Amino acid sequence: MPELPEVEHVVRALRRAIVGRTIIASEIKLPKLISPLSVSSFKRKIKGTQITGVSRRGKFILIELDYRVALPHGRASDTGSAGASPARFATRRFVLVVHLRMTGAFLYLNADEELPKHAHAVFYLDNDRRLVFRDQRKFGVMKLVPASQLAALRGIAELAPEPFTSDFNSDYLQDVLKRSQRSLKTLLLDQTKVLGLGNIYAAEALFRSRINPFKPAAKLSKQRVVLLHEAIKEVLEFAVAHLRGGFNLEAGVSYGEAFERFWQVYEREGEPCVKCGTRIKRATHGGRSTYWCPKCQRR
DNA sequence: ACCCTCACCTGCACGC
DNA sequence: TGCGTGCAGGTGAGGG
Numbered sequence: 001m002p003e004l005p006e007v008e009h010v011v012r013a014l015r016r017a018i019v020g021r022t023i024i025a026s027e028i029k030l031p032k033l034i035s036p037l038s039v040s041s042f043k044r045k046i047k048g049t050q051i052t053g054v055s056r057r058g059k060f061i062l063i064e065l066d067y068r069v070a071l072p073h074g075r076a077s078d079t080g081s082a083g084a085s086p087a088r089f090a091t092r093r094f095v096l097v098v099h100l101r102m103t104g105a106f107l108y109l110n111a112d113e114e115l116p117k118h119a120h121a122v123f124y125l126d127n128d129r130r131l132v133f134r135d136q137r138k139f140g141v142m143k144l145v146p147a148s149q150l151a152a153l154r155g156i157a158e159l160a161p162e163p164f165t166s167d168f169n170s171d172y173l174q175d176v177l178k179r180s181q182r183s184l185k186t187l188l189l190d191q192t193k194v195l196g197l198g199n200i201y202a203a204e205a206l207f208r209s210r211i212n213p214f215k216p217a218a219k220l221s222k223q224r225v226v227l228l229h230e231a232i233k234e235v236l237e238f239a240v241a242h243l244r245g246g247f248n249l250e251a252g253v254s255y256g257e258a259f260e261r262f263w264q265v266y267e268r269e270g271e272p273c274v275k276c277g278t279r280i281k282r283a284t285h286g287g288r289s290t291y292w293c294p295k296c297q298r299r
Numbered sequence: 300a301c302c303c304t305c306a307c308c309t310g311c312a313c314g315c
Numbered sequence: 316t317g318c319g320t321g322c323a324g325g326t327g328a329g330g331g
Binding site: 101102103118135136137138139179180181182186286287 | 301302303304305307308309310
């Protein structure tokens, strides 16, 4: 389902709901979800951890976990609290790295609510509620890693700069495009080059900047790179600002679904272009559907 | 190093 | 109704 804006939306909802909670137990019904860890070691490691934060890197959700280990003899550890009395515990930090891929979603269930179909992981929290990971197509992945290893994790380490930071600027984008032999549409989907777009927002960003999806990336003029850079940021920002889930945290209704659809070309084959009225076209490109206005996006 | 295709899964909408 | 086909917002492995 999700591209960066949807993931950001899920992160914010999770943050409101689960930060501060302790995971008292878990169930993993789909072992490959958490591989290469075994189910038993995953459960052992995550049990008793406290959720200290929820953040995001690209489309990866990062659930930050602290595990306090009691130390014998009241010895202070360097991660323990400083203060008058010596710490009697050490804190180990972990991150549960989650990628929703196509159909992953989190649910936050009350004690009396039934598990939905395709619930592959269940985390029992200390407030008598459950955080559930559901994923119809089973593409989603979950990795529990020490916080110190996060940055080097394969899949994370290679990611392009975050689109809302100054590192993602038009000079960076021009540099990336110049080196590529691929079409713009294909390149925009590559998370190691441009971060956060998926099939919908790549199409939307190209439409917004009036650039043809099939154009070779290296052939885009500097002027139009600037336009594309603006469009990418605007499309993502607009989506983050306007996404609304139909969910209610207190009622325990699900996250990650029921997003409004406000895109202008995606899934609009045959409909009139909002700018010029020409019928939107669709083609398969690199195995995926691409939508564009043949008049607005001629070049 | 790059780029492409396919594989990973289930479910849904469509046409016959 | 049933069955076959194509398609779905993501990525990684494996090949050229």
